Amino acid sequence: MVKVGIIGATGYTGAELVRLASRHPRVELVALTSQTFSGQEMARVYPSLYGFCSHTCKNFSPEEVLSQAEVVFLALPHGHAVPIAEEALRRGVRVIDLGADLRFRDVRVYEEWYGIKHPNPELAARAVYGLPEIHREEIASAQVVANPGCYPTSVILALAPLIKGGYGELESIVIDAKSGVSGAGRKTEIAYLFTECNENLHPYGVARHRHTPEIEQELSLIAGQEVRVSFTPHLVPITRGILSTIYVNLKVQVSEEELRQVYEEFYREAPFVKLLPPGLWPHTRWVYGSNFCHINFTLDRRTGRLILASAIDNLTKGASGQALQNLNLMFGWPEALGLDYPGLSP
Numbered sequence: 001m002v003k004v005g006i007i008g009a010t011g012y013t014g015a016e017l018v019r020l021a022s023r024h025p026r027v028e029l030v031a032l033t034s035q036t037f038s039g040q041e042m043a044r045v046y047p048s049l050y051g052f053c054s055h056t057c058k059n060f061s062p063e064e065v066l067s068q069a070e071v072v073f074l075a076l077p078h079g080h081a082v083p084i085a086e087e088a089l090r091r092g093v094r095v096i097d098l099g100a101d102l103r104f105r106d107v108r109v110y111e112e113w114y115g116i117k118h119p120n121p122e123l124a125a126r127a128v129y130g131l132p133e134i135h136r137e138e139i140a141s142a143q144v145v146a147n148p149g150c151y152p153t154s155v156i157l158a159l160a161p162l163i164k165g166g167y168g169e170l171e172s173i174v175i176d177a178k179s180g181v182s183g184a185g186r187k188t189e190i191a192y193l194f195t196e197c198n199e200n201l202h203p204y205g206v207a208r209h210r211h212t213p214e215i216e217q218e219l220s221l222i223a224g225q226e227v228r229v230s231f232t233p234h235l236v237p238i239t240r241g242i243l244s245t246i247y248v249n250l251k252v253q254v255s256e257e258e259l260r261q262v263y264e265e266f267y268r269e270a271p272f273v274k275l276l277p278p279g280l281w282p283h284t285r286w287v288y289g290s291n292f293c294h295i296n297f298t299l300d301r302r303t304g305r306l307i308l309a310s311a312i313d314n315l316t317k318g319a320s321g322q323a324l325q326n327l328n329l330m331f332g333w334p335e336a337l338g339l340d341y342p343g344l345s346p
């Protein structure tokens, strides 16, 4: 068993980590931190955990967590990860950060889009971007993993085989993405009140959402040249789930059948990415509570554009499930250990 600490355990991704970790056969939770709910049982804060988690949340210092744990998950807002990760490295504790502080190879991009001065560019350069389907080998030997953002996970998985194969016109990528409200975290802000979100649908962060450079970083790495995308997220009145619909002009003559083979081959070893059969378009409901990413596409012959759709659960494959998938790789366990079950669709 590996001893695991979760800092920020009572936020949405922290609680999802506890839910998934409590069913994982090789994880022993040793410390759950919370400032707000210190002294309260985790199963009181999230009663769905009754019978699965007997821990009491405490306002442990990072040092107290790191002295007990072999791996620490950071489920905190941006701007808190670096000092904890530095101390973890000094102590030989491995880190999986669910925030964005260590996702960018070039910290100038982080500084520009997050408006935060990066305190440790060397650490950012050393961290591995934790998208297993793209960086499996580096994750296996990583000390620090930067778990991807939820939208980038759905978008990069949908586009990687196309870009790698050189089929898409790189300047033509348009992404229309939608997220459930849990993507914003467990916070009290007017925009996330039931009365504001329900029966409502709107874009946000238009032409300036901070997931744009994260998507571009990874697609550029895959393409071997700079990629720029148009990315527009929308808030939709569901609790969990992301659906990304993506439009790309094709630059080579290729049939849909050939492209399907390209995708099948690219994801042959990937337990969580499923290319659905022709005509079966992804639904967020089908991946609800699971670590799967469902993808499909079709060639619009009239326009020469490929239209793709990709669905994930933002809290699972978009955050905590993916973090456990990374843990599995870091410890040389089967990649799908403790995560291999379908979504909750009836």
Ligand SMILES: NC(=O)C1=CN([C@@H]2O[C@H](COP(=O)(O)OP(=O)(O)OC[C@H]3O[C@@H](n4cnc5c(N)ncnc54)[C@H](OP(=O)(O)O)[C@@H]3O)[C@@H](O)[C@H]2O)C=CC1
Binding pocket: 008, 009, 010, 011, 012, 013, 014, 033, 034, 035, 036, 037, 074, 075, 076, 077, 078, 080, 098, 099, 100, 148, 149, 150, 182, 183, 184, 185, 186, 187, 314, 315, 318, 319
């Ligand atoms: N929600 C999602 O779908 C996804 C989120 N992420 C990222 O994961 C991280 C966590 O997100 P999420 O769980 O949604 O966020 P939440 O807001 O739900 O939870 C964050 C937790 O961090 C703790 N916290 C808040 N402020 C501070 C602070 N100043 N210092 C220390 N602890 C603090 C709080 O717990 P307490 O007050 O009890 O200590 C809070 O519960 C974020 O970086 C987010 O961007 C990534 C992918 C998807």
Ligand SMILES: CC(=O)N[C@@H](CCC(=O)OP(=O)(O)O)C(=O)O
Binding pocket: 098, 099, 100, 148, 149, 150, 151, 179, 180, 181, 182, 183, 184, 185, 211, 233, 235
């Ligand atoms: C609906 C909603 O607000 N979603 C969040 C994305 C959450 C996420 O992926 O988190 P990171 O902050 O770790 O990148 C947003 O748009 O900021």
